[in-house]
Amino acid sequence: MSIVPIADQLNEQMNLAERFFELTFGKLNVADNTGQRIFSAFLAVSSFGNIVVMTYTAARVKQEIAKEGILPFPKFFAMNRDVSLARFLRWANCRPILPRLFGRMLKSRWFVPEGHSEETPVGALILHFGSCLVLILVTYRVEPTNTYRLLAKVYTYSVHAFFGVLLAGGILRLRLNRKEGWRKKTIGINPQLSVMSAIVYLLGSLFPVIVSWVEPSGELERFADTKIHWYLVPLLSWSAIAFGALWWLGFLVFAKRIEKRNGTIFMIQRDPAIARDPPINGSPIQVNETVYLGWVTKENITTMQASGGRQGESSRHDFVLQW
Template sequence: MSQSRHIWELELEPLDQEDREILEEAEKDPNAVTTSTTIAQKLGLFSTCCMIINRIIGTGIFSTPATILKATGSPGASLLLWAAGAFVSFAGLMVYMEFGLSIPRYTQDGQSKAVPRSGGEKNYLEYVFRRPRYLVTCVYGVLFIVLGNTSGNAISFGQHALRARGVSEEEIDNCEWQIKGIAIAAITGACLLHGSWRAGGIYVNNLFATIKCLILVVFIIAGAVHSGKGGNRNTHNLDLDCSFVNSSGNATAMSKCPQNRDMQDHQWQMYGFSQSFLLVIFAYGGFENANYILSEIDRPKRTYKLASILSLGLVTFLYMLVNIIYFLVIPREEFLNENTQLALEFFKTIVGSKHSAHVDAAIASFIAFSSFGNIIVVTFVGSRVKQEIAKEGVLPFSRLIASDMQTPFSWFRNAIFRSSDDYKSENTPVAALFLHWIFSFILVIAPGTTDAYLFLLLLHSYALHVCAGFLLAIGMLYLYFQKNSTWRQESGFKPLGGWIWALLYAVVNAFLICVAWLPPPSRFKTLILDQIKYNVYPIVVFSLIGFGVLYWVGFAHLYPRYSKRVLDVKRYPIIRDGVQIYEAVFFNWVFHTSFHPKPAIVY
């Protein structure tokens, strides 16, 4: 390290001699790296909540409810789907929480103990699927490095930034390279922020999460006030006699609810419900965001649990109220209009059409703001996961990508305040941020813009939420029911209901994996994607999985056979009070297996 004093010499709790020797050895070894997040820099409860909320709340709540109503033909069914999506997300959270608080396991004082670590699904899949060695790491690494980025939200940001400047919907399609330029600028700005000032990136993330919640509260209050003052209340949308009625051919029901006659081309169908549920699940995606950065969280066994439950609960509450308010304010026929932009129609109904231009710009600004908030949080989180993947040694330039660098902000601060009492080194994974930027840039440039946002969102969610979630749930069931299982005793978190949550999560994700391959009926062909064939995104995802397998063959078999060397990676976490504060990682391609005298991770 470049400082005259070692970071660990300035900790409130000094390290023991063995830990100090490991860090000093790593500092001298050209094939080793040390990473750190000191106690003072750990994320507290509020920041952890903001990391989750900023990730979950995106642009979907501003438009998805209209698509869901078109597909289901029923306000009541739409609300039930949103509630069901929250329940399934809670089931997923229980699975992620049990994994996150149970593994990896380390030997301390002769005992095997669980210490939460960043990396999310990577750690859990490696724990369950240990053979063949490196297969899971390579496949997951390919998926996350390629798809775990901000390209979709960056394109959405570019589109709505132009809309906020007054570019019409019809003109947007002719502004492809302007949109891509704005998207690349947004990605670059987020990477520079997190690369130059770690704490500043966290402050900005917290601000965005707070404002996003306030925006939804404004929607709810505005709609409630409008309805309470005698506005165009569409109470029939929430009337039990009409809310679940569609064009079922029931003449009695239709006579009670004549406003449902416009639903005749929107019958309830399994395909409509399945695709609607897919969109709802995607809208709740991000509840697992804290699992990716557990090493960055203070007292994770308490903070992580509380933050995850509070965040998902708050978002569910806001989402349900926003949907109810939409149905109270907007007539059902407007939901079905192909040209209706839901949030825009909502405020036009409240303030009147004479202010439509200002309302259009304001709503576009809201959505652009929400998209940029996602860019901020995904950049912070995604770079940490890429760093964890690199620590396994499976990437080209793994040592570089796995390393931390002192931020320029920290360097300037330490140059001004030279007293050791004011010294706090702030490090960030600059190389991992650059890797994140490269693939975000490629995916922004590659597709067109008409379906680009939703297509990239589907790629990311299908691979890293649905497929990975299914494997995690199956893995959890395996840990519970394998012969001579000790998981129930070793688990660091025992949710009420135990394995039932994993079973529910596995079934739902299996359903979502399969439904993506189903061809839509003609009336639903443009329900989600307009210009891209319905099965392109699952084909791309499984192609990337295949590429990950080929990469593993080359990395784990062909290169070692050609070079007659094998990869030897040792990771040594430095832990205080159940929290990882440093880690030393040693990378070596050796001609024979070598072992370090101190045992590292035990599985």
């Protein structure tokens, strides 16, 4: 902030990061665009890392949603599948021609299939790809810069701001509700500091959620983004949030109707398998998880609870998820 002039910081159309590199590295040569090229290189690396992280995170989140049974075809979207290099190596070793041509290479330690075996949430990745494809198709006629700004602002509003409010509210509820017994779980931590931090985070997240609905006017109008209508960001964000909430409520209504009509209740049970890594004195980790989803008759619920809660023949489907 000390490098970029105040006039540039107040300019809505100005890219502050690019301007920073132009002011620092552009002094090497007046006619040179070194600063802009360095900024583009950093932006490319940062964008690639963001895509990798968001793809992994979004796929895992969608997989956990599928485990709750509220998505169609939950088994497909929730299961992990082996599409790693180990699968190709096993296929190559079973072919008579490839071992003859690359026998020495396939027998090396690096090409041992067990060292490259890793399961991937393929169904969740396909769902994530589909949702990204929808965003691309609905904005393909919009200028790329405006599309990026709009989607970035919608993501910031719905994920960081809206869910930030819920997160801060949940932290305050845990701290201030005596029934939760949170003070006993956090002995040695200054409660005033944690409460004040949550309040600041709540107010900071709540500010864009509310102010985005106010149309810029007066002196603030010259700082507004004129290429995007002021109401689009909160409207699209709340539309996405409402769609998710209605989908969840619709599933609850559907499950209630099935319960009244057939006398069955939708049950979800998770059986995690825990092991230590390293085996003897390592930290406990989850190596796999068995998720049981099914419509269970009310008469069998008591039997299930007595037998440890495992679903039997009354389940419509069950599946194992390997991590």
